[in-house]
Amino acid sequence: MKALIIEDEIPSSRRLARKLADAEVEVVAELSSVRQSIAWLKNNEHPEVFFVDIQLGDGLVFEIFKEVSITSYIIFTTAYDMYALQAFDYKSIAYLLKPITNEKLAEGIAKVKNFQAIPNRMEEIQQLVQYSKETVTKDSFAVKIGRKIKIIKLAEIVCLYSEYNTTFIHTKNDQSFPIDYSLSHLETVLPRQIFNRANRKFILHKTFIKDIISYTNSRLQIKLNNFKEQEIIVSRERVKDFKNWLN
Structure with missing residues (x-):
């Protein structure tokens, strides 16, 4: 299996690359920005799976997916959980919170292999996520004004x-x-x-x-x-x- 890493923290990228090598996953490139990733993806063959951080130095990784058509599976690796639902707008099969353990990484790799064996499963999950996003929404916000809370x-x-x-x-x-x-x-x-x-x-x-x-x-x-x-x-x-x- 071949993989691409998109991560703006170089130590994190190298650490993940070592873990993937131990799991017999070949890393074809390590990219660190939205601009660099768009250029690389437009000019190179895409591997089976992407491991991507969400907040990069020059923007959110979602900007990449708006510019380049992606058919590979995506595993998000991030310190933030606020983007989980938005992540599943794309062909995401896992959302790993940092620090990433070997166990969680192995589960993500296993999911890629599982989805490759069952082609229609990804589409079914995306439909369920879209339904969740349409039915679970906020109806108000609580803001603080001095010592009071206003709805x-x-x-x-x-x-x-x-x-x-x-x-x-x-x-x-x-x-x-x-x-x-x-x-x-x-x-x-x-x-x-x-x-x-x-x-x-x-x-x-x-x-x-x-x-x-x-x-x-x-x-x-x-x-x-x-x-x-x-x-x-x-x-x-x-x-x-x-x-x-x-x-």
């Missing part, structure tokens, strides 16, 4: 945005509150018929969209009710999905 319902949220490495909820009362979730995680728990990721910094509530304006390079500019702090541009790669969501 904010989804209907009150104009948008969610990232700034200074912090995620904020902005409400129809023109207030912003920090929350302990990444936008990538919020994509997995917010109802998709109501909320949409416009770009790296914003998730928008459909009800509060005031205007949609054509913008340069085939992008869209969005004006929201009760939010004037920042310009919101739907990135070109998200425009098609955004238009489908509006309909």
